[in-house]
Amino acid sequence: MATQYGQYGQPDPYEQHGRQDQYGPEYGRRDGGRRHLLPTGLREPLTARHWRELAYVLLGLPIGIVLFTFTITMLSLGAGLLVTFLGIPVLAAGLAAGRGFAAMERARARGLLGLEVADPEPLRPRGRGAMAWMAAVLKSGTSWRQALYAVVQFPWAVFSFCVAVTVWSFGWTMLTYPLWFWVFPMYGGQGGLQLYGDEQHSVYLDNPFEITVTALVGLLITLATPWIVRALTTVDRLLVHGLLGPSSLGARVVELESDRGVVVDTASADLRRIERDLHDGAQARLVALAMDLGLAKEKLREDPRAAARMVDEAHGEVKTALQELRDLARGIHPAVLTDRGLDAALSAVASRCVVPVRVEVDLVERPAPAIEGIAYFTVSELLQNISKHSRARSASVDVWRAEDRLMLQVVDDGVGGADASGGGSGLAGLAGRLDAVDGILVVDSPAGGPTRVTAELPWRGDGV
Template structure:
């Protein structure tokens, strides 16, 4: 049977990572020894010469710690990654290789001050702990192997002596216990060092949350852009494929109805019905394409696209569009969708006689106001993804704001603000 098969888990567990943890602590000792050597050089060369050298001996080590802080941080991150398998992320917005101005920024920043605390306090303390671990490993190994030392070393008494044998057994047991405790200590020190490094060398909790929010916002923006690009692709495919086939079908049916005059009445009725269905299908497909992403929006912009929407409605719409510059395609598509869907709802539900649409671009925001003189009572908290709730979700996907005031008896005012980069 293999030794590990019957070895108790409680005994085996600390020794599994003890070697790696000890190597990690030894690397920390080497780093701190190098730092100590740099700090000691000014004292070795300048202090015996004159009193002014004391100032140099104080200033130079301090400057070395400050200037070498970013380099020391990179070295420590490498130690954690290579020796312990722990990745300590770098704080956002902090240069890893700062220049002269970067050092000043590093010192003034919260991450820089945290890193300095690690290098001045935590690093040396962990190095001392590593030295203690090495001493305890040596002492435990020596005590556990006391019988071997007695056999190979010429002593005046023999191992077989009963009194000495009992004492040596105690020493051996104590050595094994010390090895076991040292393994736990090495693993514990490595874990504590890693925890301190994540807290001081890495981003703080607030910075990590800020980074996650930024990542989520970027990811959401990517999803929105991808969905908008997919809608444009579907619109092009429908316009160039199915729509053209339906138009050709309607034309052929119209020609057949006009040229084939000797057809039976039943056949003529079938052709008339097919011709009418084809034209209705073309009309519905046109509405669908305009709802996805109209070609005029991409070709001529928001003003022309909204003018087309207003012209197709059965009620008068006063449209005012004032743009300093053309918004991004995503914001433009959201604005078009909001105005188009809101006006469609006005026609279907509001029983209004007129509507007003105002679109203005000021100070990096695209403001949209849609007003009608209908009966009011619109509920923006409907089923998610439909109606006004769906519009609110569409606006929120680009970090916009959506509000709806619709008292009973009207008027209804829908206000939307969309971010529009200057």
């Protein structure tokens, strides 16, 4: 089982379910077990996608008229009233209503075009009350981008509506002309549809050849209509995505806020772990040591041999407590990492692994201490997983720099099956930590092995 971070290495759903496009001599495309009598190009004018896109274009004109009229009215009224206090609330109300219209447009694009656009960042008033809310609306770039959408979308809606209706109606009218041309000789007193006429000449589509040619031209236009409509909706997609979605800066702020929450949670969990280790380990041993030394002091005069034996046992407890404190300090930030860098620190970690580990660090200079620490603890946790779960015979650790990224790769020849998708797994937590600093964790661990874990971190050299 291969587990990847994000979309790396995901199986093709069509291959996974055994559904592939096949073409036979007597059928068109067979898609997902469904057989079609017509090729894709011929049946496109009848597909649900084409009718949804056509509906989107047709609805765009009345909606564009409403949005354009409302936006221009509110902006003009608000700007004209800025000489008084009423201009600010009018502008804020217009922009706030525009956010509601934008939500409606995102829903329309989602339903008819299948376009998924995330909601923009919410308003963040700095304080309470109407004034803080109006200030947030007026300062929000999202509000003004949505107002710009209402202004730009209207002329485009007029153009796309005219093109789509003209092409669609001409195509179907000419294609179906053989079915209704009889109306002209029977009720119009002429042989057929008149193409040209003046005082001397007139051209009618009234013989079988001309009727057939008309239908064929109509077929070509009808077949081209879906692609014309799709090209028109491509511009609509760009407008909705670019003006009604979250801005890159706003998305980055939301991402940083999420990462900050991950960092805070991780730091809190580390503090709880340190407190638990101190309380259950070194602190408990030191309390027991103090009690033993107190008993030894009382027995010193009565039974010196027993007191000496108790002191000797206390000496052993002191060594154990010191070792636990060293391990705890190494888990917080090892001194060897600060003094000698990743090469020596990772070699020390590898020496404590239960399987032989080859360590190769190819770095000319050292990254920032924070990145160096994250890299150390990432490799340390991965080697602990190898010791506990992999049943591997050997492992390797490679560290190098690729442009502005610090690359880590840990490989073992164990049983595989590592899963980074579980919410409570150690690998999932490790991926979250790396993501908090713009890092990436990729896990490739098929059943039977080998397991290959690759991590990327931003370089951020010293002083950056």
